[in-house]
């Protein structure tokens with residue numbers, strides 16, 4: 001199988017690394033496409049046996065799978081200025097936020113499109129990707145795509161494409177929310193006089209331990225919270241402040257704003 005990655009940025013590179021790491025393709029069968037000539041030598045260092053090209057210099061693209069990993073805002077330019085023809089037999093896999101299968105099909109004049117939403121832990125093979133596909137794609141082809149996605153973490157097929165905007169808001173953007181909360185906790189630690197490195201250690205290990213407790217317990221999240229929050233104790237004081245300031249509802253609003261933005265990106 002030959003794979004071309006159109007947009008060798010953070011996600012395009014993460015995906016490429018995972019495919020090679022799990023030997024799902026030979027490096028010779030990977031083609032990375034970048035916008036800037038200046039990025040080529042650095043990409044060549046990381047992918048010495050793969051083809052590296054700029055967008056403009058490709059005249060013929062031989063690829064069974066073309067992964068579109070440019071920003072949604074760059075997609076119209078890419079589609080309107082494609083210097084090569086997409087073979088009828090190729091499959092297009094888009095990881096762009098928001099852009100619908102219908103829009104991709106129209107702009108690329110190509111029928112076989114799979115749309116996926118991964119997240120940044122794909123870099124460690126610990127991501128999660130929701131994906132869906134246009135009609136007419138063979139099951140075996142879809143399984144090939146799923147095998148590739150699974151090298152970056154877990155994957156979940158969704159029948160209903162409209163849910164992908166919610167997945168984008170939840171797990172696509174999710175790592176950033178997590179870092180944001182961790183950052184607030186670390187900063188609270190330093191405000192209380194704890195050295196920054198130490199604060200980081202306390203917070204990171206707390207999140208790791210708490211994550212494992214969620215995964216290894218049959219107790220609900222409410223029950224787990226109750227286990228920590230003693231009556232009249234410290235946790236209760238923090239949770240009361242969070243509730244008074246509607247932290248939960250603010251977080252939910254933010255996530256819905258992300259979903260809304262995904263929909264706007266398709267306009």
Ligand SMILES: NC(=O)C1=CN([C@@H]2O[C@H](COP(=O)(O)OP(=O)(O)OC[C@H]3O[C@@H](n4cnc5c(N)ncnc54)[C@H](O)[C@@H]3O)[C@@H](O)[C@H]2O)C=CC1
Pocket residue numbers: 006007008009010011012033034035036054055069070071072074078095096097117118119120172173
């Ligand atoms: N960063 C993330 O955590 C996630 C990103 N995504 C989606 O993945 C896509 C890529 O995101 P990132 O990797 O974060 O962005 P990025 O900016 O790191 O990568 C995009 C790359 O596309 C290149 N590019 C733009 N126009 C090009 C052209 N005409 N030809 C070749 N290359 C071109 C840019 O130079 C850049 O290197 C976006 O559509 C985003 O919505 C999806 C899930 C998670």
Ligand SMILES: O=C(O)[C@@H]1CCC=N1
Pocket residue numbers: 097168172173
């Ligand atoms: O922020 C974004 O638009 C992309 C999609 C999900 C994560 N990053």
